[in-house]
Amino acid sequence: MNLPIPFLILSFLTILSALYVVTSKSPVHSVLALIFTFFTISAHYVLLNAQFLAVVNLIVYAGAIMVLFLFVLMLLNLSKEIEPIKSNAWAIAATISAGSILLMITAAFQVFGEAVAKNPVEGIGLVKALGNVLFTRFLVPFELTGILFLAAMVGAVLLGKREKKPTELSTNETINP
Amino acid sequence: MSSLTIFNQLEISHYIYLSTVLFSIGLFGVLFRRNAIILLMCIELMLNAVNLLFVAFSSYMGDSDGQIFVFFIMVVAAAEAAVGLAILVLVYRNTRKTDVSVLDNLKG
């Protein structure tokens, strides 16, 4: 196990910030920590030679989705809300449940090992290569995401608009990244 | 390129463990927190752990399907977040709360 230093540091930061996301009392802090986590994950993508995804990850997740979260937090004025603290029993139950999943999977890998052949190909993570695949092989699913977005948009509008005056939409929920 | 040299030193098991840990942290958050927005964020964290794993496998096997899949996951996560937040706002409008444990009228 000689781990490269950059991987170690990045992983450490990722896990640390992820833990902060789930334990932080303030929702805004959680959001910020989550954005930081996304940055570190993007850095992992760079390590893995997936440059395009690294950028997309930042734009989509950190740039759009998390802004949406922040927006809703601000809108509902939840940033100050102190969440009722759960009892210790809950903490224990949650820890045991999540921990046993973790243990189970990692222990299984320890026992049986994993069989993934290392066969890196130069440059598959670049826009050109990915775009080529996306618009040939994956054209159909790509088109189908259109249905997904349309459905999500119609749904968000339906939930967001006010009953009395159907023409007036409350804009905030209908934003679609 | 320096990232390539680092890449050559990495083992796939490192990424499997890292993603599993991240996934479990997200899972723990889902179980532990009560605020619906935080729950949603924890789910996003779980999805990111999966993304990381996909990218790692994809790079290791030299197969681009994994990275395309990640692309689709991001797309779906965005749509899901939009609808999820809309539902949340709706619930907030009626109950003035985002605490999931308050909503337990349906049971039995």
Added chain:
Amino acid sequence: MLEWIIVLPLLGFLINGLFGSIFPKSIVGWLGTAFVFGSFVATCFLFRDLLTSLPGEGSVYLRVFTFLNVGNFHVDIAFQFDRLSAIMALIITGIGTLIHLYSISYMADDAGLYKFFSFLNLFIFNMLVLVLGSNFMMMFFGWEGVGLCSYLLIGFWYKNVSFGKAARKAFIMNRIGDLGLLMGLFLIYQNFGSFEYTEVFAKVGRLEVGTEICTAIALLLFIGAMGKSAQIPLFTWLPDAMAGPTPVSALIHAATMVTAGIYLVVRCEAIYALAPFAREVIMWIGLATSLMAALIGLKQNDIKKVLAYSTVSQLGFMFIALGCGAYTAALFHVITHAFFKALLFLGAGSVIHGMHHEQDIRQMGGLRKKMPITYLTFLIGTLAITGFPMLSGFFSKDEIFTAILSHNRLVFILGLLSAFITVFYTFRMFFVTFHGTYRNHHHSFEKVHESPLLMTLPLLILAVLSVIGGAVNFPNYMGEGISGGLHHLLSFDGGGRFSPILIFPEQSFEISHAQEWLLAALTPLFLTIFVVVRNKYLVKAAVPEADADQVGLGKVLANKFYVDESYDRSFVEPIELVSDTLTEYVDEKAFKSSFDGIGRANQYFGSLLSRVQNGNIEYYLVYMVVGLCLLLAFNLF
């Protein structure tokens, strides 16, 4: 002709069910009766052909269409009118017609008259499908159908009263039986590749006696029979079913549906012939049921409950006969039992009608003056069920006992005991109801009236049948009955008779002269019991105790004859004690509570599960993750 037998009741159901509400009330009943009568006439025509035809001919097979035909499955909707189904169909449509006729008057005041008649017609239809179907699937359809009708008709008068518990109990017991039946059917299909009777029995015929698979199938089918025919331990639903209108009790819970189990066993005679162990089980369970129900019947005060327990007891006799391999005797008893038990139930209905819905025999007494026809016919029914010489019950019981005697002495003695108790409780009911003085305080004696002609006519017809019904199958030493008796109709003598019936020749039950004498000597014994009962309930006019004060038995009896006391001490008291014990501990506590227990367990588990479903999403998520953990742990390590 065969199609009309089946279609007519269905038509009756549809017409009454769909348009009954707009017909005038007077038409509805006659319409329902007419359809069943039409079916009866059709059955008679076909039966005449069967009687006059040569052995092996005369049976009718009607394939309507193929129900399932995919892959290896092949199930036809097909009907078969052979000698066994002919007898059953005659009982169903014949008794059915009489009971419809009776119901016209009995149910005249009911608002849901059209519903009642359409359900009755539907029942007749389903019962006919059960006995006329040419394969196991058809039988199963009918089986489920009669269950549904029984459920609807039991609950017919329950309008607003909650009967959840009783219904659930009846349900669970019947479903346990159905489960056994279904699994038996699956086994049959798996092993013989078909559901068609002829094909299955042809394949069964090649197996050897004692083959395990036959024993398994036989036992599973018998579980089904237990449920429908109310045998231990699935019998307690039948007394509860008496809550329905009396004609329903007469038709479904005495004459027809409950004998479906007997039909099933006789139909599968080929399988049972190869499973001696299963037959032994059937015999002992039949014996236990017959004894226990008879003992419990001793202490019942509700006139319908007495009859219900006596039905269970008589069904037990039939199963004893089946266990001995005496299929003809069992079927014979089905026929005579249908006559006299329908008669008794309808008589009881007439009494209840005359008494303005009073069912407690302690509230009756002296009714013979007011209801002469009912009294007379009821007397005939009572004599028939107790096996009074030369009445129908005598011949069928005689045949059963002959079979038992040549099979197993211990069973013979215990069966005899049960028959004696039958005499005891039937006459007890009879005397308390019709003799003595009137004891009801709610209605004056003047208001008690004889039932109208529409109700007494079926009683008279059934009474005649109960008297002469034995002629269907006279014992050999008295010459052959109608067309040579049932043996002639059913048995297999290698001469190419219609084969689905009794593939294996029925053993003949030869008994020695000494044993014949023994049987003959039983008559005085019966008379002795008759005298005892007469003494207690008629001469001394003892009124059965209310449930509350069953202790002071001796005080009730006047200390007239020492012999009476000794009879009581030596004979009556022990039996009544056993009966009390059985009623209180075994029936109430063990069976009822164990089935209530199943119901309660369901309830308990159900509420446990719904407590898990507490509405809080956090718990749900934890449960899901725990489930996931268990799955992973189960599979990965």
Added chain:
Amino acid sequence: MIAFFITFFGAVVLLFIGLNKRESSFSIFAAGILFLSAFLCVASKFGWCNFGILESWVPANMMQFSPEQLLFMGLLSFLTGFIILSFRDSDIIGNDQLALMMFSLCGAYMMVCYQHIVVLFLGIEVLSIPLYVLAGSKKDNIYSNEAALKYFLMGAFSTGIFLLGSAFIYGGTGSLELELMGIKPSFMHAIEGMPIPVLINAGIILMGVGLLFKVAAVPFHFWAPDVYQGSPNRTTVFMATVVKISAFIALYRLLNTFVGIKSNWSGWLSILATITILWGNLAAMIQQNVKRTLAYSSIAHAGYLLIFILIADGTNAWILWFYGLAYGIASILVFSISHQLYNTNKDDTFEAFNGLAKSSPIVAIALVIGVLSLAGIPISAGFVGKFYLFSFAWQSDPMLVCTGLVGSALGVAYYFKFIKHAFLKVGEKSPVIKDRGILIFLVLIILMAGVFPWILLRTFF
């Protein structure tokens, strides 16, 4: 593919023509489109018409339109058409909701004919996202809100689990294509003593759990009763029928890929099937609320269908088709009657059925037939479906069949509650039941499939 086009563009047209208007004619339009799409599916199965041009640009390793898939798509489209038609008078009819339901149906199509996990994943999401919205579409109703939030949170959570599973499978087998995924594990299984990699084993479980959530199998069913109860009736019946059936098709196709290592997943799946059957039936017995009872009954039906997944061998998908048809039609029938009764009585317990036989006997008979079909009593389609299922399963797993039989036996107790209340109790109100024509048509389908099942199967399979 034609079904996709028609359904999707139909929904888009509906969105445009119906802007800010609420009319029940939209429902008829939508149902017409869905019946057309169902018809075209069947037509292209029989080769009456050829849409090869449309399908030629779909790579065979993404989606596949075999006759079997076409029939399943036709079934789903047909059921959705009936749902829309029989709930025309739903108190909130919006063209947007109809469009969302049709989008959701597009997702169901994807789950039927996927050949690549990406399409399956997109299908699940396209199916679910409109449903999250539809569950909460009674916006001022707190129960509806709760249902939406519960469904959404748990659904998103299960999506995460599903994705982790597919990542594992991807790593373990090196591919995301359905055809290629199964090769490696079966090959490894064939070699003596070679363990199946953890990645594949765990991946199958995790992906399976993602789909088992959608079909509401115990212990991933907790959302079902609550969400079914809280959602608007039309959405509930859509969830109980179309969503469940399509998820089963997806699960069936997914696990059938790994049929080479069946011993690795059949164990836990049969345990889940047992628990699901018992749990669903036991919990249903004590319910008073009609929708909750039907929700638990649908959980029990999921249990029976899990038995199918265990016996599926690639040639007997017709069992699933037939069972789905029988279950779907009967559910729509019972749900729509109870919906209309609810509209009259404002009572969602069994008391709402009181006296139905007297006030409208035809509806009561329709109800009886629907309930008998759900319970699996002869001459109804449900019986035939169960019969096929159990007799096929009997060869391989008699214990499971016994559980199934016990479950059905328990089931009758609560199904007969409907009949008891409709026929034996007296009700004060006489409900207004519209659309008897549709009810009678549904009854005819049930009886037809129950009495002449093999004609139906011979025609289609």
